[in-house]
Amino acid sequence: MEPATRLDHNHQLSLREFPYIIRWRDDRCKRCGKCTAVCPVKAIEPTVNVQRTVHSEGPLPQPTAVRKVIQVVEQVTDMERYCTGCGTCTLVCPNEAIEPEYNPQNKFYHYKNKSGEPYKRGGRRNDPSISTLDKLKFTRISMLTDPALDAGRHEFRVRTLLGRILPPEELPLKMVNGKLVVDKESGRFIPPVREIFPIMVGSMSVGALSPPMWEGLAMGVAYLNEVEGLPVVMCSGEGGMPPRLLRSKYLKYFIIQIASGYFGWDEIIHALPHMVEDPAAIEIKYGQGAKPGDGGLLMAQKVLRLIANIRGVPQFVDLSSPPTHQTKYSIEEAVAKMIQSMSMAWGFRVPVYPKISGTKTARAVLNNLARNPFAAALSIDGEDGGTGAAYNVSLDKMGHPIASNIRDCYLDLVKQGKQNELPLIAAGGVGKKGNLAANAAALIMLGASAVSIGKYIMQAAADCFGDEYNRCNLCNTGKCPRGITTQDPKLYRRLDADRVAERVVETFKAADVEMRKIFAPMGRSTELPIGMSDGLSIEDKAMAERLEINYAC
């Protein structure tokens, strides 16, 4: 008889508590060891077991026990080495002998707080339900009363404006010989405005992303502009930009972000006199949808030499940006001074706008900006936005859904007649279920001028494993099995920057076509249908009422 102490296994976890359970097939496995070698968290390991089999031959039971040593692949029951479900093991297995299976009964969050350290991760909110954006339908179809357009034949202009736009009544124009000319003597400041593609690549830093990932995105964006004529812009994230890019003609396709840690800005300021082009814009980050109220966080294991150099910090230290810009004490101070300082650095030739996380107080920020003639836009990042590192509780429980937040802000601007003056940029969960163009178009019709994507482009262009079942989400650890969010050369050399760039181009070209396929049957082609809320419906009365759109069932 086994002693009782061996039977109950108290204080040990069963695999049932784990979010993913490895299904390993003894009959298929050839014991090559690839899966155990590649597992980013060492959740599986090769081990030997003693197998006792009882044999009996002849007409009467004459049992004999045979013990033999067998080699197996086993999942460990250590919560620090939980299987993340990334599936890299499946990817490398030559015989389809192994795969992780999601365990909906898991108690992962109950245990993932060893040493009193709450669970931190990357990715986005773990909520696989259908988001509001995916519930929105386009129901105003042009039929007979007005002909639908042909997405392939008609000329479409899927473009938007980034920058503060003057109200028509304040345009410094005068008439000369029956024609309007700009009255240069009026002394009126004409804010810079960029014409861009309405889907932009949101802020993901050098540091959070691996070199090939950031480079791939940058190359893809440059190609889209230079070759495809699609003016897609990309935001640097907090952490500076490669010095050569700062001095190159491609800088015009990039939005440089400044956040509360000011990482990378020493390099940027020094590059200023050598810049041959202005950046597309400057984004001042005040908040992020994935972790509202938290600053940026780049964990020590990702701060390798290249990152340390660009950011001007020592290697292997946690780089956390404060939750707020420490030198500022009020919204007026923070917004007005930061915007004006940044505008001044580029001679008021570059649009400067703040980014905040989705919040009930967004309208207060908006109204502050509406009164600031230098504010170029407002970017709002909803609760479904992604991150490279955050506390799980922030990711899962903090923040505001983007749909009603952007709608409230737009309608507030409408009340003031300023909806065309201050563009709203919506982010957070765009393309969560893969419907990039539809989500973008829905947000535009709710009132956004443009949308930002982050997680989606990592998934579409670099096959990021992450999903809303907490799959993988290892971005913070520097152990990204795809080589997307790591600074470890052994991992990031798995990722081909050229391939990423190619996928970025394919993704945006497809989104462009899909947007046309949405706008064409709605009879819109010349201007982006910003605020065309009569085109939208939702199968939920409360949501329809909240968003001030049609209810259809």
Add this chain to the structure above:
Amino acid sequence: MCRLAAITSNEYFSPMENILALETMKEGHDGSGLGLTLKDLGGEFEEFKEFPIMSGICSRKGLDTLDDFMKKHGFRLKHEWNPKIKHVKGVVSREYYFARAYDYPKSYKEKSMREKEDLLMNTRLMLRKIGEPDESIFVFSFYPDVITLKEVGDPLQLGEFFGLDRDGLRAKIIFAQGRQNTNYAIYLYACHPFFIQGFCSMTNGENTAFVPIREFLMGRGFPGYTGYNSDSEVFTHILHYTVRQLGFPLTYYKDVITPLKTTEIDQREDRDALRLVKQSLRPLCIDGPNMVIGFTPDGTCFMVQDAKKLRPGAVGGVKGKYALMSEECGVDKAVPKRDRTRDIFPMKYDMVTISPQAEEVRVWNQLRA
């Protein structure tokens, strides 16, 4: 699709000419209504050119309210015209149709035309507000030298109903629209042509960008930008906003509703200004399918298309009389003796303008401006 018939002439003519032109364009059911706007009036109104004319419909009760209101606000009735109603099957007659010329209140006599225009518009809006809930008063226009008639029914029958074939009502510019209302409840305030402070337009086709345009106009803080029972009313208000409020020349109306691409703007002499205009007036871009016919206070008539040119439109005539119609057969009816080879079918970049007194036709090209 609505049928549109506009005629501009250097001689006074009867609105029946427009109605007969509409008739040639009729296809299928077309009983949703008729709208008529007459400008530069002849006949009995010729001697009242300086006085604002209120056009509308009211009930007996509404008439009392109207009289009291106008008296209280210092307007003095100078002249009144009422159509000689002939009851026609299919047209439900309302109680009182009128066009009344008033004298301005004393305090306004010496004021500028701009101030007078604001007074007239605000008066019209107040009356609309008073009379709309119980439909006791409908006021379509209140402006010097302009009359508007609107009613539900078949346009030809309505011509007979109003006795326009027998009446001496004449004008040099007449716009007529036969509504083919297919998807909304029929409502008089939804009927074209729309008029505001000397600017008038009528449109065929639905306006797919209606909601953002309406929201932008309503945000301008101008009391006249209201109503919007029809998605076409915004075209009139954009015209008014562009020319009167912003002071742009008429051709910029085309640049506002159908802005050029960035690369096309670069070819224009006024590109720097145009770029700003395009940005600032981005929500006023119409996405069609629409053809717009309009007139401005000086009597210039025009026709423009949306950028995709998905609605028909034709302009033709002789010096002294031109027709702007939604179809060629309408032009044939209105001005049969003309050189048809010189008819104009404006394309996506064109704006056809006809100077006052139908003197001259010009095709202004947006690209080559």
